[in-house]
Amino acid sequence: MEKSKDACAYRGELLGLLAIHLVLLAVNKLRPELLGKARIVSDCLGALGRVVSLPADRLPSGIRHSDILKILMVHCQSFTFECIYEHVEAHQDEEKGYHELSREAQLNSCMDLDAKSELWKLVGQDIPAQQPLPLEAVVVRIGKDKMTAGSEESIVFWCNKALARRTLSDPKVKWINEEQFDEIYWPACYSALTGTKRMFQIFASKQTMGIAGCNDNLAYYTPGHDRKCPSCGVAIETCAHVLACEESGRVDVLHKSIDLLDQWLRESGTETNLRRFLIQYAHGRGGKSMQEIVGFQLQYRRLAASVDCIGWRRLMEGMISRELVELQKYAVTGTGSRMSVETWAKELVIKLLEVTHGQWLYRNVVVHDRTAGDLVTRRKEEIRDALEEQMELGEEGLAEEDRFLLEINLDELDNSTGEDQTYWLLSLQAARDARLLQQQNNAAPGVNQSQSGI
Numbered sequence: 001m002e003k004s005k006d007a008c009a010y011r012g013e014l015l016g017l018l019a020i021h022l023v024l025l026a027v028n029k030l031r032p033e034l035l036g037k038a039r040i041v042s043d044c045l046g047a048l049g050r051v052v053s054l055p056a057d058r059l060p061s062g063i064r065h066s067d068i069l070k071i072l073m074v075h076c077q078s079f080t081f082e083c084i085y086e087h088v089e090a091h092q093d094e095e096k097g098y099h100e101l102s103r104e105a106q107l108n109s110c111m112d113l114d115a116k117s118e119l120w121k122l123v124g125q126d127i128p129a130q131q132p133l134p135l136e137a138v139v140v141r142i143g144k145d146k147m148t149a150g151s152e153e154s155i156v157f158w159c160n161k162a163l164a165r166r167t168l169s170d171p172k173v174k175w176i177n178e179e180q181f182d183e184i185y186w187p188a189c190y191s192a193l194t195g196t197k198r199m200f201q202i203f204a205s206k207q208t209m210g211i212a213g214c215n216d217n218l219a220y221y222t223p224g225h226d227r228k229c230p231s232c233g234v235a236i237e238t239c240a241h242v243l244a245c246e247e248s249g250r251v252d253v254l255h256k257s258i259d260l261l262d263q264w265l266r267e268s269g270t271e272t273n274l275r276r277f278l279i280q281y282a283h284g285r286g287g288k289s290m291q292e293i294v295g296f297q298l299q300y301r302r303l304a305a306s307v308d309c310i311g312w313r314r315l316m317e318g319m320i321s322r323e324l325v326e327l328q329k330y331a332v333t334g335t336g337s338r339m340s341v342e343t344w345a346k347e348l349v350i351k352l353l354e355v356t357h358g359q360w361l362y363r364n365v366v367v368h369d370r371t372a373g374d375l376v377t378r379r380k381e382e383i384r385d386a387l388e389e390q391m392e393l394g395e396e397g398l399a400e401e402d403r404f405l406l407e408i409n410l411d412e413l414d415n416s417t418g419e420d421q422t423y424w425l426l427s428l429q430a431a432r433d434a435r436l437l438q439q440q441n442n443a444a445p446g447v448n449q450s451q452s453g454i
């Protein structure tokens with residue numbers, strides 16, 4: 001029994017056939033003069049077909065489960081006796097009594113039972129890592145997984161992760177330390193960002209690295225540029241401040257965005273306690289630790305320590321805790337939710353980034369009231385058309401001040417019902433309202449002089 005990213009029912013059948021062939025190989029080694037016939041019976045036609053049609057000396061490149069097939073090809077094709085392959089119908093014991101079955105069907109249902117009981121023994125335990133197969137001469141591992149055909153994506157991920165761990169903890173980069181790095185569930189960040197639009201990836205990268213075009217950064221290369229935040233007009237605007245701004249409209253949008261996140265967590269089968277903790281923590285805006293939220297509940301202590309190590313800002317930037325994913329994994333097993341835990345984690349990363357992105361949109365609308373202000377007066381469909389038009393045009397045809405419009409995760413707009421209040425629309429609307437108020441009060445000097453850019 002082993003944990004493998006390639007695990008599936010078909011691989012299980014192939015492993016079974018490999019085991020039978022290895023037993024035959026051992027017998028043949030002991031009795032090299034043995035003649036006659038061996039009948040090999042399986043309930044999987046696909047696996048049987050694959051074994052029967054193995055090439056003599058070379059597997060096609062890119063073939064799946066090549067580790068198993070290679071051993072069969074190299075070691076199990078030249079027995080002194082003949083192998084005969086036969087198919088047996090699976091699950092015959094569901095319709096007939098055991099004693100009514102043929103001997104092959106009886107053995108087949110016995111094997112099914114044995115396999116299931118082995119699986120049950122592993123419930124609640126760590127599944128052992130992959131081991132080399134018998135007679136497998138060389139194994140190349142990527143992380144804990146054995147490398148087989150189709151592992152290219154894993155190599156990219158593991159190389160990037162190793163490089164990132166080393167680089168990001170460098171004191172000159174001052175990004176996150178190794179302790180934080182190890183608490184983050186990176187596979188979800190990786191799949192989230194590789195699955196979103198290019199501009200959204202750039203936004204996520206610049207915000208998390210602290211190099212987005214906030215006023216503090218713009219002031220480095222624009223003499224006389226005001227470093228203050230365009231919304232509150234008080235704090236120096238850094239990337240961290242974009243999430244932490246105290247201006248009432250911004251805080252309001254943040255809370256509303258988190259409510260949308262809550263709605264998504266409900267709809268996606270998140271374990272109730274995890275959802276409550278996460279939402280409370282998010283609403284706390286960094287003022288409440290996860291330790292305070294979970295209190296004395298022992299089963300959540302590790303989660304609390306992990307989330308508190310990562311910190312509020314990083315979590316809101318999509319860096320979710322490994323413990324969170326681990327706890328949700330058990331919840332998914334219990335509820336039979338159709339969404340896999342990997343998909344759940346990936347979507348959660350995108351949703352968190354969208355909450356953060358909402359803050360940027362709001363901020364940019366305050367700075368560029370003209371374009372966005374016009375946009376929100378139009379119907380949502382028209383806005384989507386306008387944005388998609390902008391996306392097609394790309395950066396080239398756009399004035400610098402309008403480029404922030406491209407930095408939107410348009411997948412969110414593809415929602416077929418079109419009824420969901422999306423983060424960007426919420427932010428645009430709220431920012432416009434805030435701007436109107438400001439104009440009425442003739443307040444907030446210096447707002448129009450600021451420049452934007454994520």
Ligand SMILES: [Zn+2]
Binds near residue numbers: 232233
């Ligand atoms: Zn502010």
